[in-house]
Amino acid sequence: MLIATWNVNSVRSRLSQIIDWIKQVNPEILCLQETKVMDASFPVEPFQTLGYTVEVYGQKSYNGVAIISKIKVENIKKGFHHPTKYDENIEIFQDQKRLISADINGIKFINVYVPNGSSIESDKFKYKISWLNSLASFLDEQEKKGELICLMGDFNVAPSSLDIHDPKKYEGGIMASEIERNALNNVLKERLIDCFRIFEKNTGHWSWWDYRNNAYELNKGWRIDHIYISKELSSKLKSCVIDSQPRGNLRPSDHAPVMIDLNLNDTNEDFFEDEESFFEI
Numbered sequence: 001m002l003i004a005t006w007n008v009n010s011v012r013s014r015l016s017q018i019i020d021w022i023k024q025v026n027p028e029i030l031c032l033q034e035t036k037v038m039d040a041s042f043p044v045e046p047f048q049t050l051g052y053t054v055e056v057y058g059q060k061s062y063n064g065v066a067i068i069s070k071i072k073v074e075n076i077k078k079g080f081h082h083p084t085k086y087d088e089n090i091e092i093f094q095d096q097k098r099l100i101s102a103d104i105n106g107i108k109f110i111n112v113y114v115p116n117g118s119s120i121e122s123d124k125f126k127y128k129i130s131w132l133n134s135l136a137s138f139l140d141e142q143e144k145k146g147e148l149i150c151l152m153g154d155f156n157v158a159p160s161s162l163d164i165h166d167p168k169k170y171e172g173g174i175m176a177s178e179i180e181r182n183a184l185n186n187v188l189k190e191r192l193i194d195c196f197r198i199f200e201k202n203t204g205h206w207s208w209w210d211y212r213n214n215a216y217e218l219n220k221g222w223r224i225d226h227i228y229i230s231k232e233l234s235s236k237l238k239s240c241v242i243d244s245q246p247r248g249n250l251r252p253s254d255h256a257p258v259m260i261d262l263n264l265n266d267t268n269e270d271f272f273e274d275e276e277s278f279f280e281i
Helices: 015-025 045-049 087-093 123-144 178-188 195-199 231-236 275-280
Strands: 002-007 029-033 053-057 065-069 074-078 099-104 107-113 148-154 192-194 225-230 237-242 258-262
Touching (some): 002 015, 002 107, 002 225, 015 045, 029 107, 029 148, 053 099, 065 099, 123 148, 123 178, 178 192, 192 195, 192 231, 195 225, 225 237, 225 258, 231 237
Antiparallel strands (some): 002 258, 029 065, 053 065, 074 099, 099 107, 148 225, 192 225, 237 258
């Protein structure tokens, strides 16, 4: 089962690029972020023509998430819908459409577009940390149900210095601060594994390049788009790659797709010899 996540930075502006990419790659499930369109105006038909169902949660000009799937989608939820210990914050998140979840093939898929935060001194940064705290509580609720989870999207956090082209320059700043990394780790709680780091231990792999200063041409990027899965699914994970090619398109999104191959028919429980090594990265 090929599963992908992609911040497309406007689904209508990149529609032809998205459809072309789907035809080349043929993912079973594609989660999009920053769709920037109201639900009623989402371009559903081109995806349906290719055999996909489309579930959306969007708003005009900003944010927005979607789950596009060839496999039956059930139990669609939009936004934080469970009471949590951060319940007092839930209402402030309603205007920004940043989370959609669904059950597919026995797995809870959670597609997120984490706030950027602007700068560490800003109110937007406080909002970002509060949002991540609510996401952690949301995941706690799923864990209590014993659900297998695939959490993916644009997290706007580089987990370590390996995930930034110039860590000395940006360390401690937005998307690279200890506060954000701690908040992300609180979401994961070692119950979820970073799929990409299972296969690639080194730096130099990015999913986002700023539009400014020829960042893509100079390969000055960040890895801020991630796919995390439950530890129990680790033996089913066959690959995780970042497809940087679409970033080289004319008028591209500033993000690249990230993909995993999850073989749910594989019963080999010894795929990783040292399970504990996941979390030392």
